[in-house]
Amino acid sequence: MAGRRVECTWKRHVVEQLKQRDRVQRQAFEEIIHQYNRLLEKSDLQSVLSERLQTEKYELQNRHDVSPGAESLQQEMAQIRIRHQEELTELHKKRGELAQSVIELNNLIQQKDKEIQSNEAKMLEYQQQISQLEGESRDLRNSLADLERANQTLRDEYDALQITFSALEEKLRKTTEDNQELVQRWMAEKAQEANRLNAENEKDSRRRQAKLQKELADAAKEPLPIDPEDDIEVLSEDSGKATGETSPNRLASRTPSKRLSQPPPAGILDSISNIFGRKRSLNSHGSPESVEAPSGVCAEVRVPSTALHVFDAHDGEVNAVRFSPGSRLLATGGMDRRVKLWEVVAGHCEPKGALTGSNAGITSIEFDSAGSYLLAASNDFASRIWTVDDYRLRHTLTGHSGKVLSARFLLDNARIVSGSYDRTLKLWDLRSKVCMKTVFAGSSCNDIVCTEQCVMSGHFDKKVRFWDIRSESIVCELELLGRVTSLDLNHDRTELLTCSRDDLVKIIDLRNNAVRQTFSAQGFKCGSDFTRVTFSPDGSYVAAGSADGVLYVWNVLTGKLDKTLDKNHSSAINSVSWSPSGTYVVSVEKGSKAVLWSDL
Numbered sequence: 001m002a003g004r005r006v007e008c009t010w011k012r013h014v015v016e017q018l019k020q021r022d023r024v025q026r027q028a029f030e031e032i033i034h035q036y037n038r039l040l041e042k043s044d045l046q047s048v049l050s051e052r053l054q055t056e057k058y059e060l061q062n063r064h065d066v067s068p069g070a071e072s073l074q075q076e077m078a079q080i081r082i083r084h085q086e087e088l089t090e091l092h093k094k095r096g097e098l099a100q101s102v103i104e105l106n107n108l109i110q111q112k113d114k115e116i117q118s119n120e121a122k123m124l125e126y127q128q129q130i131s132q133l134e135g136e137s138r139d140l141r142n143s144l145a146d147l148e149r150a151n152q153t154l155r156d157e158y159d160a161l162q163i164t165f166s167a168l169e170e171k172l173r174k175t176t177e178d179n180q181e182l183v184q185r186w187m188a189e190k191a192q193e194a195n196r197l198n199a200e201n202e203k204d205s206r207r208r209q210a211k212l213q214k215e216l217a218d219a220a221k222e223p224l225p226i227d228p229e230d231d232i233e234v235l236s237e238d239s240g241k242a243t244g245e246t247s248p249n250r251l252a253s254r255t256p257s258k259r260l261s262q263p264p265p266a267g268i269l270d271s272i273s274n275i276f277g278r279k280r281s282l283n284s285h286g287s288p289e290s291v292e293a294p295s296g297v298c299a300e301v302r303v304p305s306t307a308l309h310v311f312d313a314h315d316g317e318v319n320a321v322r323f324s325p326g327s328r329l330l331a332t333g334g335m336d337r338r339v340k341l342w343e344v345v346a347g348h349c350e351p352k353g354a355l356t357g358s359n360a361g362i363t364s365i366e367f368d369s370a371g372s373y374l375l376a377a378s379n380d381f382a383s384r385i386w387t388v389d390d391y392r393l394r395h396t397l398t399g400h401s402g403k404v405l406s407a408r409f410l411l412d413n414a415r416i417v418s419g420s421y422d423r424t425l426k427l428w429d430l431r432s433k434v435c436m437k438t439v440f441a442g443s444s445c446n447d448i449v450c451t452e453q454c455v456m457s458g459h460f461d462k463k464v465r466f467w468d469i470r471s472e473s474i475v476c477e478l479e480l481l482g483r484v485t486s487l488d489l490n491h492d493r494t495e496l497l498t499c500s501r502d503d504l505v506k507i508i509d510l511r512n513n514a515v516r517q518t519f520s521a522q523g524f525k526c527g528s529d530f531t532r533v534t535f536s537p538d539g540s541y542v543a544a545g546s547a548d549g550v551l552y553v554w555n556v557l558t559g560k561l562d563k564t565l566d567k568n569h570s571s572a573i574n575s576v577s578w579s580p581s582g583t584y585v586v587s588v589e590k591g592s593k594a595v596l597w598s599d600l
Helices: 002-066 070-221 237-243 266-275
Strands: 232-234 253-255 280-282 288-290 306-312 318-323 329-334 339-345 348-355 362-367 373-378 382-387 393-398 404-409 415-420 424-429 434-440 445-450 454-459 463-468 473-479 484-489 495-500 504-509 514-519 541-545 551-555 561-565 573-578 585-589 593-598
Touching: 002 070, 070 393, 306 348, 318 585, 318 593, 329 362, 329 585, 348 593, 382 404, 382 415, 415 445, 424 445, 454 484, 463 484, 504 541, 541 573, 541 585
Parallel strands: 318 362, 318 573, 362 404, 404 445, 445 484
Antiparallel strands: 280 288, 306 593, 318 329, 329 339, 339 348, 362 373, 373 382, 373 404, 382 393, 404 415, 415 424, 424 434, 445 454, 454 463, 463 473, 484 495, 495 504, 504 514, 541 551, 551 561, 573 585, 585 593
16 A cells, blocks of 8 residues: 555656656747747738738729729729738738747757656656665665664563673672681681691690600600710790790700710710701711801702602692702792792602692792792682791792782892782881782783892793882893793802793803893703702703703803703603702602602
C-alpha cells in the first residue's frame, strides 16, 4: 500500500507539472495566434475589397458607357484605386511584419520544442534516479529496522550486563572485605608463627647452652695432668646465664692453669670451639688450628677446576647464593621460600639450618660485614633480616608495590637499600625500622651494589644508574647494550662488574665511569634477567654462569677465558658466589642443584 501511494503521488505531481508547462507556453503563443488570425482576416478583407473594386470598376464602366459625365466618374474611380492601393500596400507591409513575427515565433517554438525534449530526457533521468533512490530508501528503511531491532537487543543485553556488573561489583566489594580480613588474620597467624619459631629457636639455644655448660662442667671435673705452660679460658656461668649468647666478647675471667702433660681431649676442644663460633681440628702435632681463614682475608685465590660437591639445595629453583664474610657459612635462597645455611667442611656442604618467614621465593641474599645478620629479598614485596646464630627473624621491611629483586647492606650495616620491580629504590633505617627515602628510578631494578655514599643500580632499560644517597639524585647514567642482570664490586670498590642480556660481561672503572674491559665467549648466554656474576676476592678473576649450565671464568689481567666448567649443571645457572677466602666457588641453577667448586 505504501508503494502504491508513493507511485500515485509522483504521477499526480508529473501531471500537474505538465499542465503548468502547458499554461505557461500557451500564454506565450496566444498573442501570435491572435495576430495571425487577424492577418488572415485582413487578407480575406483585401480579397473582398479587390472583388468589390473590380465590381465597382465594372459598374462604373457600365455607367460610363450608359450615363453622361464619365470623366468625373473616372476621376472618382482613380481616387478610389489610389486609396485601395495604399491600403493594399499597408496591408502587405503588415503582412510582411506578421510573416517575420511568424518566422521568429516558429524559431522560438523550435527552441521550446528542443527544451521540451531536453526536459523530457532530464525528467526520464530524474525518474530513473527517483526509482533508484526509492530502492535505496527501501533498503535503508529495512537496514534501519534491522539496526533498531539490533539496538534494542543490545540495549536489553546492556541492561542485563549492567545488572550483572552491579551484582559482581557488590560481590567484589564483599570479596575485598573478606580478603582484607583474611590478610589481617593471615598476618596475625604469621606473626604468631614467627613468635613460635623464635621461641623454639630460643629453647634450642638454651638447650644447647645448657648442654655445653654441662659438658664443660663434666670436663672440668675430670682429673687431668696439667701442663703449666698452657692456659684454659673459661666463661663465667653468671655471664652466660644473663645473656644467653656465646661470644668471645663474653669472657669473664682467665685463670692461670697448670701444664698438661698431654693434649686435652677432643670433646673439650669442640666445646670451646662452639663457644667462639668456630670449629677447630688437631694438626699432626696435636695443636688446634682453625679451618677457615680470618674474615676479610684472602690468602690465595684458587681458580676452580673440580666439582667437589654436587647437592640438592632446595625444593625447586635456586635463585641466590652467598658466602659469609668468614667463608665458613654458605647461604642459598630458592623458590621454596626458604634461606638455607650450609657449613663448608673439607670440600663438602653440610646443612646447618633454615631461615623461614618469607611468603614467596627468595631473589637475593646478603650478609652484613660481620656475618651476624642475613638480608634476603623476596617476591612477596618485602625484605627480611635474620640473625645467623639463632635463625631468628628480626625485621620485615614492607613498602614496595612489586617484588623486591635485590637488597644490600650499606657499609655502616645500619641501613639497607632495596630495589624492586615497581621501579623504585628504598633506603631503610634498621634502628627506627622505617623507610627513610624512596627514589623513583624509572625502570625495574634488577640488582644493587653500594659504596659509602653511592648506590649503583642495574635496570631493565639497559642502564646502570649511580645515585647519591644524600641528595637522592642521579650522579651519572651509563647505558649498556642489553638489560642489566647483575652488578658486583671488586675488593677496593674501584671497579664495577656488570652482566647484561646481550651476553656480555663488562668491567666499569668507577674513577672515570667508562667500560674498561668486556668479556664474552662462544656459547656463553645470559640465562635470565636475574643472572648473577661475581668478582674473585682479589678482583683478578670473573665468574659467570651460562644458560646451558656451563660455568665460565675469565682472567681480568689477560682479558681471556681461563676456565670452562660443565657437566654438573643440568639447567641454566642463576647465581655464582666466590668465597672471601678465595678457596671455593658455588654456583646454583634453575633446577634444585648447587655445585661447590675448587682446584683441589
